Amino acid sequence: MTDAKPKDENLCASLSGRIEHLTELCGGPGETARKVGVSNTTLQRWRNGEVDLSTSNLVKLADAAGVTVEWLATGRGKMRADALPVTEDPCGHQCPCVDTLGNPVNLTDFVFVPRYNLKASAGHGLDANGEKPIFSMAFRRYWIDNFLRLDPHNLSVLSVRGDSMEGVLNDRDVILIDHADNTPKEGVYVLRIDGDLIVKRVQRKPGGKIGIISANEAYDTYDVDMNAPPQDFAIIGRVVWFGRQL
Numbered sequence: 001m002t003d004a005k006p007k008d009e010n011l012c013a014s015l016s017g018r019i020e021h022l023t024e025l026c027g028g029p030g031e032t033a034r035k036v037g038v039s040n041t042t043l044q045r046w047r048n049g050e051v052d053l054s055t056s057n058l059v060k061l062a063d064a065a066g067v068t069v070e071w072l073a074t075g076r077g078k079m080r081a082d083a084l085p086v087t088e089d090p091c092g093h094q095c096p097c098v099d100t101l102g103n104p105v106n107l108t109d110f111v112f113v114p115r116y117n118l119k120a121s122a123g124h125g126l127d128a129n130g131e132k133p134i135f136s137m138a139f140r141r142y143w144i145d146n147f148l149r150l151d152p153h154n155l156s157v158l159s160v161r162g163d164s165m166e167g168v169l170n171d172r173d174v175i176l177i178d179h180a181d182n183t184p185k186e187g188v189y190v191l192r193i194d195g196d197l198i199v200k201r202v203q204r205k206p207g208g209k210i211g212i213i214s215a216n217e218a219y220d221t222y223d224v225d226m227n228a229p230p231q232d233f234a235i236i237g238r239v240v241w242f243g244r245q246l
Contacts, residue, residue, distance in 0.1 A: 018071070019072075022061060023043070023047060111141050113176065115158075116156055151180060157175065159175070164216045184202050187202060194232050
């Protein structure tokens, strides 16, 4: 395990310099101010050394950047109370958690969503038996919490196969699904029909029915009566994001 060190130790000899360094670690002034709970103007005054920080603000800033209060206040001691988290490669070698540029990565900033070894067919459906996650995909926790506003525990990732949703979701797209949203309303959903997973646009209709609609006009639209749904029919969840390789 390694302790993250500033690139320019002379810069970090002063409190304002250390604050400047922490601003970089947190992802810039805007993100730092948000994490600490102050305005950008206040943070800028700290970075310029124009005002003295109160003890409570020192603690907030240290917590936001994951450093010790002692190091932030005095420049002495370890910058981080704990060394960087490490993972092990297949050979058992310990590897610090860093990005491709060697910068430390705080794993708590991410949500790791299971990616399942299944494909939601945008065609005629694929077998949904044997559901098993094959790996996880990392998403920014801030994005999940503040933009999607979803519970990470209700999310999973699948890939799309087929052309019935072409133009909306294409073959081999990756989709993020919110399993908590399984009440039919307007939107794109993953459904289970006769043991197969399919992804379709859902439209509510009078009388408790929903329309199952493909974006590709070559595929027929049909209705499902939610008052008496087919035996093996379920709304798995709503599609809230997709990724595509160009």
